[in-house]
Amino acid sequence: MIRVVLAEDQSMVLGAFAALLDLQPDITVVATATNGDDALAAVRAHRPDVLVTDIEMPGRTGLELAAELNTLGDPTRVLIVTTFARSGYLRRAVDAGVAGYVLKDAPIGELAGALRRVHAGERVVAPELAVAAWDAADPLTERERELLRAVADGASNVEIAARLFLAEGTVRNYLSSAMAKLGARNRTEAARTALTRGWL
Numbered sequence: 001m002i003r004v005v006l007a008e009d010q011s012m013v014l015g016a017f018a019a020l021l022d023l024q025p026d027i028t029v030v031a032t033a034t035n036g037d038d039a040l041a042a043v044r045a046h047r048p049d050v051l052v053t054d055i056e057m058p059g060r061t062g063l064e065l066a067a068e069l070n071t072l073g074d075p076t077r078v079l080i081v082t083t084f085a086r087s088g089y090l091r092r093a094v095d096a097g098v099a100g101y102v103l104k105d106a107p108i109g110e111l112a113g114a115l116r117r118v119h120a121g122e123r124v125v126a127p128e129l130a131v132a133a134w135d136a137a138d139p140l141t142e143r144e145r146e147l148l149r150a151v152a153d154g155a156s157n158v159e160i161a162a163r164l165f166l167a168e169g170t171v172r173n174y175l176s177s178a179m180a181k182l183g184a185r186n187r188t189e190a191a192r193t194a195l196t197r198g199w200l
Helices: 011-022 036-046 062-072 087-095 108-119 127-135 142-152 157-164 168-182 187-196
Strands: 002-007 027-033 050-053 077-082 100-103
Touching: 002 011, 002 036, 002 108, 011 027, 011 108, 027 036, 027 108, 036 050, 036 062, 050 062, 050 108, 062 077, 062 087, 077 087, 077 108, 087 100, 100 108, 142 157, 142 168, 142 187, 157 168, 168 187
Parallel strands: 002 027, 002 050, 050 077, 077 100
Antiparallel strands: none
């Protein structure tokens, strides 16, 4: 029996996934969570074979959750199930040690199949994402991503400089570099573009 913890912030989707997976003869959902922090606690409490998680959730995101489990050396394998068909997210998921990445609009049979393959030690990636990820490299540095995240949160250059202990001119230089790489007219557009592509 494959023991699963399921993490999804939309209650209706969470309930549907849990019910459909429990219909599989070899899969049992041992716990559910609606945010990343509760999902981590559930993994620690239940020691499942596979964590099936969304990316965007309150608390830890699915990617942060996967990265933390990877860092801790937790044997639970992670399968991302998301609506976000973004190559940047896929690249970050691979870096975080995720074993599978599939889209929510796939039939439940495909999700169950992906879960079984991940449990068996394979890597599973939605084919349409694999092609996109191969072609779309993230041009941003980690520092540029950090600053664009702050911009996306609504911080001014002065606030970013204070928060990251940088000179305001340095913040402007990093943001100008990011804008040039992304072909953006301003810092807000740069942050929006990077978010859309899954690079933040």
